[in-house]
Amino acid sequence: xxxxxxxxxxxxxxxxxxxxxxxxxxxxxxxxxxxxxxxxxxxxxxxxxxxxxxxxxxxxxxxxxxxxxxxxxxxxxxxxxxxxxxxxxxxxxxxxxxxxxxxxxxxxxxxxxxxxxxxxxxxxxxxxxxxxxxxxxxxxxxxxxxxxxxxxxxxxxxxxxxxxxxxxxxxxxxxxxxxxxxxxxxxxxxxxxxxxxxxxxxxxxxxxxxxxxxxxxxxxxxxxxxxxxxxxxxxxxxxxxxxxxxxxxxxxxxxxxxxxxxxxxxxxxxxxxxxxxxxxxxxxxxxxx
Amino acid sequence: xxxxxxxxxxxxxxxxxxxxxxxxxxxxxxxxxxxxxxxxxxxxxxxxxxxxxxxxxxxxxxxxxxxxxxxxxxxxxxxxxxxxxxxxxxxxxxxxxxxxxxxxxxxxxxxxxxxxxxxxxxxxxxxxxxxxxxxxxxxxxxxxxxxxxxxxxxxxxxxxxxxxxxxxxxxxxxxxxxxxxxxxxxxxxxxxxxxxxxxxxxxxxxxxxxxxxxxxxxxxxxxxxxxxxxxxxxxxxxxxxxxxxxxxxxxxxxxxxxxxxxxxxxxxxxxxxxxxxxxxxxxxxxxxxxxxxxxxxxxxxxxxxxxxxxxxxxxxxxxxxxxxxxxxxxx
Numbered sequence: 001x002x003x004x005x006x007x008x009x010x011x012x013x014x015x016x017x018x019x020x021x022x023x024x025x026x027x028x029x030x031x032x033x034x035x036x037x038x039x040x041x042x043x044x045x046x047x048x049x050x051x052x053x054x055x056x057x058x059x060x061x062x063x064x065x066x067x068x069x070x071x072x073x074x075x076x077x078x079x080x081x082x083x084x085x086x087x088x089x090x091x092x093x094x095x096x097x098x099x100x101x102x103x104x105x106x107x108x109x110x111x112x113x114x115x116x117x118x119x120x121x122x123x124x125x126x127x128x129x130x131x132x133x134x135x136x137x138x139x140x141x142x143x144x145x146x147x148x149x150x151x152x153x154x155x156x157x158x159x160x161x162x163x164x165x166x167x168x169x170x171x172x173x174x175x176x177x178x179x180x181x182x183x184x185x186x187x188x189x190x191x192x193x194x195x196x197x198x199x200x201x202x203x204x205x206x207x208x209x210x211x212x213x214x215x216x217x218x219x220x221x222x223x224x225x226x227x228x229x230x231x232x233x234x235x236x237x238x239x240x241x242x243x244x245x246x247x248x249x250x251x252x253x254x255x256x257x258x259x260x261x262x263x264x265x266x267x268x269x270x271x272x273x274x275x276x277x278x279x280x281x282x283x284x285x286x287x288x289x
Numbered sequence: 290x291x292x293x294x295x296x297x298x299x300x301x302x303x304x305x306x307x308x309x310x311x312x313x314x315x316x317x318x319x320x321x322x323x324x325x326x327x328x329x330x331x332x333x334x335x336x337x338x339x340x341x342x343x344x345x346x347x348x349x350x351x352x353x354x355x356x357x358x359x360x361x362x363x364x365x366x367x368x369x370x371x372x373x374x375x376x377x378x379x380x381x382x383x384x385x386x387x388x389x390x391x392x393x394x395x396x397x398x399x400x401x402x403x404x405x406x407x408x409x410x411x412x413x414x415x416x417x418x419x420x421x422x423x424x425x426x427x428x429x430x431x432x433x434x435x436x437x438x439x440x441x442x443x444x445x446x447x448x449x450x451x452x453x454x455x456x457x458x459x460x461x462x463x464x465x466x467x468x469x470x471x472x473x474x475x476x477x478x479x480x481x482x483x484x485x486x487x488x489x490x491x492x493x494x495x496x497x498x499x500x501x502x503x504x505x506x507x508x509x510x511x512x513x514x515x516x517x518x519x520x521x522x523x524x525x526x527x528x529x530x531x532x533x534x535x536x537x538x539x540x541x542x543x544x545x546x547x548x549x550x551x552x553x554x555x556x557x558x559x560x561x562x563x564x565x566x567x568x569x570x571x572x573x574x575x576x577x578x579x580x581x582x583x584x585x586x587x588x589x590x591x592x593x594x595x596x597x598x599x600x601x602x603x604x605x606x607x608x609x610x611x612x613x614x615x616x617x618x619x620x
Binding site for chain 1: 294295297298301302305306309310313314317321330332333334335336337339340341343344346347348349350351352354355358411414415417418419422425426428429430431432433434435436437438439440442443444445446447448456457458459460461464495498503552556558559562563575578579582583588591592595596598599602605606607609610613614
């Protein structure tokens, strides 16, 4: 037994060492970005970021790049744009999907399995497949009614909501299926309508699943480039859009692009680290997309 | 500007949520007053109706329309003429398109297997070190999942950047390479052995290993302790223990992670866009769609490219539907 314990202790140490190496490798690229964002422009242009650590001089560290991208490059307004796209594009599909998931789970109707199968099939359809016709649809609508959609936040909300629907309904239905049916039946016997059962009973029980999908969707929309590029574009540039444009113009310098990247990453990282548990649960619930 | 945009966002959230609730409430009220028999048939549609409309309008109809457009040629004024299979003939006749197909094939053969294997290995190691360390290491490896492809591109440009020989290198990879006596390389332009494609894949792998690790870790933890204990009793070596006892029990999860990553690497776009724009023979289908439509204005070819992409994903789709049906039967 003592031999086994020794072996276990050794493998414990070995595993830790291996993981230290892998984690260091995994963190190193992001660490480099953080260091770069706090360097002076000329230094960032001419030497690698590791020089800032090897030849450490406190004076050469600066937060100038952050304040510059916020004011000169309008990253401040891009943060607002990102929120303006992301928050509604997270909340709206969540409500719609929860409502539908209730229908798919607790109501019996003709074609239920068929429609749900289509939804599952749509899980893997690439975004690109629908983009152009949707764009044309918006333009047609504008031509008919005079109401601008494309270029407005609303366009992105619609598209993101629709594309989130398969995964959202799938995750929420999976979760709702674990709610005991007798509970629902009892409420029905007491005279509660489906509407009441949904709002008062099923929705509160489903909070964990709702939370994990919300985080998932928030990160997805916040990090999305394609939908923002096609449907919102230059009118209200979101962070990813802005950042890619900055990446194209080297004039800004590495430290600016790095600072911009770091600003755009800070929100998802914050969400991610504070709500990691829910996020992981969401991943485990719907290992798709 | 800032204030206005914030107000627009807040207003949108309120209007959106309130009108959605109103829609639900109204639909419910209408159904409630109907006679019992009609109510029973109509009520489910109050619940799933909005979603059905949404996906029909913004997913199903547009996808079918894309397929339709792939047989068309579009003029600048938006008018279309039927050209049959011409767009497909054009793209498949183009050597660049065939390169793309090869690239996509490379992505799906190399990336998923590496992501899943690394995920399993890391999960297995993390399982040994106790909960505190496990949490720390997992967070570190999982963290890139929260980063956008565009940010990832910025991060990795700091690694792959190139400065001519004789000057100080700003890219980490070149600095190491030169340190070992090499001459600086333009990594993303190295077309021999399609190395530049592999450098792009490394970014994707970096982003996705955390995802595989989390799911595989959950699967490994679900392996019954007594099966492992029984193996230990019989004196199996740790590697045998892993390959003979643990691996067969986590195979199902590994497969579903594999497929998820496979679909992701099939649809790969943002990384290629932000790193090379598809140049230096790193182009892939999704990137080509972007180039054809938004840069060259070639609607027909763009749509044909998308249809090829959908066709390649379709087998996975049927697999998913079948898999779900099987899972549902087991409930």
